[in-house]
Amino acid sequence: MKIVDTLLTPAMQHPGAELAQLRADFPILATKVAGKPLVYLDNAASSQMPQSVIDCLVRYQTTQHANIHRAVHHLSEIATQEYEAARHKLQHFIGAREVREVIFTSGTTESINLVMHGYGRKFINQGDEIILTTLEHHSNIVPWQMLAEEKGAHIRVVPINDAGELLLDEYQKLFNANTRFVALSHVSNALGTINPVKEMIAIAHEHGVPVLIDGAQAAPHMQVDVQTLDCDFYAFSAHKMCGPTGIGVLYGKAHLLESMHPFKGGGDMIASVSFEKTTYNELPYKFEAGTPPIMAAIGFGAAIDYLSEVGLNKIAAFEHELLVYATEAINSIPGVRIVGDNPKKVAVVSFTIDGIHPHDVGTLLNEEGVAVRTGHHCAQPIMQRFNIPATSRASFAFYNTKKEIDALAAGIRSVQKVFAL
Structure with a gap:
């Protein structure tokens, strides 16, 4: 397994190189969507498989x-x-x-x-x-x-x-x-x-x-x-x-x-x-x-x-860093609200955009190569509790990057611009 040596070798100092090697274990991450790099943020629905499992x-x-x-x-x-x-x-x-x-x-x-x-x-x-x-x-x-x-x-x-x-x-x-x-x-x-x-x-x-x-x-x-x-x-x-x-x-x-x-x-x-x-x-x-x-x-x-072999502690640390970064990025966008924003959570960000249905959000994000889940997520009582029909949900795995979160944030702004026309 390629990732094992990379993650467990003390000489590996640069986190960017470590993550790049980890991502190389997942061939599907090289996929293009609408001519753009796939940004896969639907891991809570189903994560991707490394080459060793394939x-x-x-x-x-x-x-x-x-x-x-x-x-x-x-x-x-x-x-x-x-x-x-x-x-x-x-x-x-x-x-x-x-x-x-x-x-x-x-x-x-x-x-x-x-x-x-x-x-x-x-x-x-x-x-x-x-x-x-x-x-x-x-x-x-x-x-x-x-x-x-x-x-x-x-x-x-x-x-x-x-x-x-x-x-x-x-x-x-x-x-x-x-x-x-x-x-x-x-x-x-x-x-x-x-x-x-x-x-x-x-x-x-x-x-x-x-x-x-x-x-x-x-x-x-x-x-x-x-x-x-x-x-x-x-x-x-x-x-x-x-x-x-x-x-x-x-x-x-x-x-x-x-x-x-x-x-x-x-x-x-x-x-x-x-x-x-x-x-x-x-x-x-x-x-x-x-x-x-x-x-x-x-x-x-x-x-x-x-x-x-990657290590659950390392996975948790990677994902928490992504969660903090994503929360700050999405909270900085006017008109976007995170639903269930609390410190005790895994790397999931459910959000709504004022005046835009989540299904439209997901459709337009897909045109940017960004994959999120939209709907009630088979959790309708939660939606009823917050008096909303659905959310857009970005869920992260340890192979995701801050650059991908930047792409999500840019995609949200693009969606807002489309509906502002």
């Missing part, structure tokens, strides 16, 4: 492809080894106590749905209450609404202030004898707010209530240790972490996973099957029915290798 995917498809488990031929054995090695990498990446606590899913959305079906449908009943927050992605709202409707349970919601921060005093007041579950995001996808999840987990546990953390926006940007957090479940996706789409992880404490119903039935999640009775496989295979996305899981392992 090479891993090609190598698997050309030299290792076979279905995993049970077979004794060479390709199957190699594929199985690579697949399970990826699980071990992810165990260490998040600090899980046991490798069997790492369940491969299709992504964060399926991970949350797995918990809703496997835990929620078994243990949540009529009159019970589930605590969510205003900052949740739809993927961490809709499954719990479906469960509440089915069971006759109730949703309680933690409010936020004008800075986009959760009100912990209000959170504590929501707990009562009927509270059965808490589901909340580690980081808001729409605002970038970092929630005090460790404290919120501790409060829930004082009431004997388990907690699921949606970590889709946190795992790419900061060190996550599930044992330190003491969360009961943690969900995240590869495609936001320099990996492929279609693969994610659900971490769960082993005793909870063992108590749950399987989400899906089929091959490999069974120990034995007869028409009289089926017994389920041990963890983690109990929750991995059918042929899994083998190549994607192996690619996820390669992405974890890459992120680990």
